[in-house]
Amino acid sequence: MLLSEIIIERIKKEGPLSFRDFMEMALYYPELGYYNSTQNKIGADGDFYTSANLTAAFGAMIARQIKEMWQNLEKKPFKIVEYGAGTGLLCHDILDYLKKNNSLLYENLNYCIIEKSASMREIQKKHLHEKVNWYNTIQDIPEINGCILSNELIDNFSVHQVIMEEQLKEVFVDYKEGFIEILKPVKKELTDYLTALNVQLPEGFRTEINLEAQSWIKEISQSLQKGYVITIDYGSLSAELYNNRRSCGTLLCYYKHHKNDNPYQFIGQQDITTHINFSAIAHWGSQFGLDCCGIVDQAQFLLALGIKEYQNLTLNNNPTDLASVLQESLINYRLLIDMGMKFKVLIQQKGVPEYPLSGLKLSNSSRALLN
Structure with a gap:
């Protein structure tokens, strides 16, 4: 089975994946992920x-x-x-x-x-x-x-992606005849990260x-x-x-x-x-x-x-x-x-x-x- 098919099956079973979990599978899934192939x-x-x-x-x-x-x-x-x-x-x-x-x-x-x-x-x-x-x-x-x-290690760590709308949202990956992105409210640990670094994102800003x-x-x-x-x-x-x-x-x-x-x-x-x-x-x-x-x-x-x-x-x-x-x-x-x-x-x-x-x-x- 292709890795893309495994990811699609997981989405159908569990619902949309956070981008972080999608990236983790794409890079590190046993034998099929990029770095384990x-x-x-x-x-x-x-x-x-x-x-x-x-x-x-x-x-x-x-x-x-x-x-x-x-x-x-x-x-x-x-x-x-x-x-x-x-x-x-x-x-x-x-x-x-x-x-x-x-x-x-x-x-x-x-x-x-x-x-x-x-x-x-x-x-x-x-x-x-x-x-x-x-x-x-x-x-x-x-x-x-x-x-x-x-x-060149940390650049390959799996990251959460966020977008600032009226409030901070996290990017999730869904599948509808192709991979699509949807937004959900973020967990506190993601807002805490930006707060600790004194970062305030303007509306429309996307980052990792x-x-x-x-x-x-x-x-x-x-x-x-x-x-x-x-x-x-x-x-x-x-x-x-x-x-x-x-x-x-x-x-x-x-x-x-x-x-x-x-x-x-x-x-x-x-x-x-x-x-x-x-x-x-x-x-x-x-x-x-x-x-x-x-x-x-x-x-x-x-x-x-x-x-x-x-x-x-x-x-x-x-x-x-x-x-x-x-x-x-x-x-x-x-x-x-x-x-x-x-x-x-x-x-x-x-x-x-x-x-x-x-x-x-x-x-x-x-x-x-x-x-």
Whole structure:
């Protein structure tokens, strides 16, 4: 049975689904949901690229920042916990850099991947052969002193969609010879979310509310004993997300490297994403015990850690033909200009003295902007 047919049967049996429940089924239904299927998702044969797919330099720069964090934690045994590691490329490149450039940290390192998708675990295990252990939840990992890392994770959390009419309404999905949207009064937890962020939506404004991100940051703060949280994703602060030009929301779908805004087609075959609210991640992080170190565009983060010098050194040590140089230039453009300006890096910490972090030194955003 097709996933769309399973969803239709559930609607006929239970009534309209919240958009959040529809998105959850489309992305995570066992074996048929997008992220639990065996189809290629990342890279040229998939639906989208991540920064780690473009160049190993991305992982090397994160490794540099992690090395500094390890030093701030007095060079003690260190755990990296990565949520949703994709194909495992980022993990591979971080470990490869540390093995070649900091043997002491590498020896004292335990890399933990939280991955629920069986198909993605199998892909990761093909080229991750040492230092790595897999877990279903962060609660399964004891004594986390180190760094919790996510790259393009939260944008795939299932979200509630709301529209402001005379009062706030939630979007539900029904089926009448095709999927249709209907509106129902919202639950209190959705209005509480906006109230906590001091957000007042104008009439006609449609947006997403990511309650799972709130639960996720709480889970992290309770599990991290001492160390840092690095969150890399595309999104904005509240002031940008609730600006009038975002009045239709931020939901996008990716299918074979083409974008669309229709989640009711290619069900189980296309990615569904939304921009994350970094103000919300920082706000609830502070509520649950995480101090905000700062936020920066991904391009500024990579430049501050020396990505240009690193790539130039790599090219000098490995002479290549003109075509390869041009290819590397195109990668640099995508990583630093295209993706680098859309993605942001938020760093939070717990139980660590307030040392300046190299990856944040080019930041133009004050912490006040996060609130």
